[in-house]
Amino acid sequence: MTSLPGGSDDSGSPVEPPPLVCGRCGARAGSPQPTWTCSVENGARQYFCDGCSRENLRAIEGRLDSAWW
Template sequence: MTSDPGSDGDRGSEAEPQAQPLVCARCGIRADGPRPTWTCSVENGARIHFCDTCSRENLRAIEGRLDSAWW
């Protein structure tokens, strides 16, 4: 018995999504794995990440809750 793509046996559309690599929203550097020290921010409903360097350089603006467009 073969399974056609639209049958209940096909789980391709229900598979868990692949985790996207982290990319710094400021400098564009890509993380090669999990980065627990990166900063995560929600701006305009979107989750964005900043690398260690960009986070340190803009710490006051981040703590002041300024959108990244201002810094």
């Protein structure tokens, strides 16, 4: 049997996604934030808080991986 992401566990209760953690400063958010940036680098999804996103806007727009920031 295949289940969709964010489905439910064996008890039937909804499964909560893990909290988002900023890949740069480690800030945490309980749910997806509209001001955070999502980046796929080397096949892995990373999230960056609004502060880190603002500080590195030129690098993000230039499509540089976060290692270059």
